[in-house]
């Protein structure tokens with residue numbers, strides 16, 4: 001399970017930059033005690049005011065004078081504060097303030113949740129006003145019950161809405177308070193009345209029972225009268241002994257009437273139903289209470305002061321904004337019409353949509369023209385227009401027109417700034433929004449990585465892949481808090497993604513024992529991928545236990561405090577794995593990476609692990625069938641051949657692009673032409689600098705440990721590089737006097753690769769002899785004592 005330590009270290013630089021306003025434990029003790037004392041003092045001053053206030057009246061005006069003799073128990077200041085709070089303030093309700101100050105002290109001392117304290121203050125102030133108005137309502141002058149505030153508000157209200165209006169307003173205040181604070185509803189009020197009614201009835205019936213008992217015991221005169229009135233036939237003294245049952249039977253008619261009513265009322269109250277509901281939602285109630293007390297769980301709390309990078313870090317380009325070149329449009333239109341007419345294709349209408357790099361000419365052919373005819377002429381039309389990057393879409397899906405995309409003579413750069421600033425991106429509610437660029441109709445193109453759920457990027461070298469990857473990462477950095485998303489970056493080229501090193505402790509995830517978060521060594525990728533598979537399995541286990549279908553549901557439940565962290569539950573950030581040169585990886589590691597990648601691609605969508613794989617070489621041995629099947633979302637930059645285009649997109653088109661970020665995006669059916677947003681290295685550097693200079697987690701997000709079963713590529717001579725099970729393996733081999741990998745596999749329950757690697761290490765350590773074909777290796781150490789000595793000598 002991935003662990004993340006909760007405590008954070010502050011670098012000295014940050015300390016100077018942003019002084020923390022958090023109180024130390026000693027400060028808390030001092031402030032807390034001060035507040036508690038102030039609360040008690042105020043309470044004494046207020047109580048005393050009731051007894052001494054009148055006597056102190058004359059002195060209050062002369063305050064502050066050291067010579068004056070006050071009666072108040074806490075002297076002059078007490079008298080003055082009492083006058084201020086009670087006479088000129090809220091009257092009796094002022095005691096609420098002493099309570100609130102006292103409570104604040106307790107909260108500071110015990111380090112309790114401040115949100116709850118704020119609530120207490122909010123309601124305390126409202127109640128004090130309400131009470132002073134209530135007391136003021138019954139008085140025609142300022143007095144110590146309602147204080148000046150109560151009196152003034154009352155006289156103001158009564159002037160405008162009269163006494164009745166004021167009393168109704170007070171009632172409304174009370175009901176509002178009960179409804180909000182105690183969640184009182186009309187039904188619950190009705191239930192209270194009903195149960196009160198029932199209690200009264202029970203009392204009455206109990207009273208009757210009590211009345212019956214004396215009938216047979218000491219029959220008083222009154223009881224005698226009662227008895228005769230109800231004609232209870234006490235035939236003899238024996239019967240009188242059965243007083244408990246008999247009299248009840250006798251007055252049965254009275255009870256019978258009451259009993260059914262009680263039953264009815266019980267049904268009305270729906271007592272049983274309520275109880276069942278309560279029992280079922282016990283955990284929900286607990287969660288609701290926790291949420292009420294502490295608010296929703298906030299995953300960003302650890303880095304609460306984290307600032308998202310501002311837009312200013314991104315560059316504005318001069319060549320931004322589309323300029324319409326009327327001449328060029330006219331020229332292209334004429335060429336298209338002419339070319340088509342050469343092939344006897346008449347055009348009913350033509351329309352142009354100008355995009356950042358290409359213009360789309362939409363043609364409606366005259367009735368009777370077969371679309372297949374135009375499709376067949378694709379190459380001829382492209383030749384006639386004699387421009388690079390012409391793409392013919394016949395027909396445009398859902399439009400019934402034929403599209404001819406012609407590159408603009410002067411293309412405009414789509415800046416990252418313009419797409420990040422776009423309303424579409426800023427207001428997007430997507431889980432992992434990515435602003436890829438702008439479409440042909442100049443609309444910002446935003447997609448959700450979480451929905452894709454994995455992305456394959458391919459394109460010949462120098463066509464914009466790295467810029468595309470940076471655009472993806474930048475989008476996520478601008479939208480997601482470090483607590484919400486983590487990246488695993490694999491960069492065999494070693495230069496493309498190094499800038500992201502600065503945000504290691506904010507946004508990156510790595511293996512526990514690795515030094516660099518950005519993986520440049522292909523052999524380490526295998527471990528990371530396998531570790532990611534373990535993370536995936538762990539996450540599925542968590543989701544299963546929480547009865548959630550996907551990470552969004554799980555996190556929502558966790559935020560709602562419905563999942564107990566003691567059961568291993570934790571907020572799960574999205575994990576985005578980015579591989580910059582996948583072909584290189586497949587070349588060096590082959591199946592060993594393909595298998596975990598395929599496994600992740602097949603299963604990881606629900607638990608928030610998403611893969612982005614980029615490759616220069618979109619050949620079938622790199623983008624294999626299994627990879628293709630699990631990467632429905634694909635981006636194709638310009639490629640050199642139609643075959644490559646087919647490998648990526650299952651169709652041509654990518655070979656006709658113009659490069660420099662011109663790309664085709666597909667997520668299944670439609671292929672959309674997009675001009676990728678351009679983000680330059682200095683811009684990425686500024687962003688990572690900005691994020692990197694802020695307070696970070698103590699470490700990168702740690703992935704679960706994976707002990708590799710990788711096959712030995714050479715003999716390890718370095719003792720520190722040995723497998724953890726090296727000594728156990730040596731003992732097994734020496735005890736059995738048989739140097740075989742399969743023995744280790746059986747005894748230590750290992751995979752073949754790891755057992756083979758151990759044998760290699762044992763050979764290097766001089767414990768077993770060299771490989772002898774089909775025969776088991778010779779064991780060079782005779783017994784365990786010799787082995788012990790051998791190993792000691794090594795050190």
Ligand SMILES: Nc1ncnc2c1ncn2[C@@H]1O[C@H](COP(=O)(O)OP(=O)(O)OP(=O)(O)O)[C@@H](O)[C@H]1O
Pocket residue numbers: 413414459460461462463464465466467468616660661662675676677678679
């Ligand atoms: N969206 C874009 N808008 C404008 N120019 C771009 C865009 N994308 C890329 N370019 C231009 O193309 C050049 C090469 O881009 P990039 O480095 O992303 O290519 P690449 O496909 O990653 O190449 P390689 O595979 O060799 O790393 C950039 O330096 C830039 O000048």
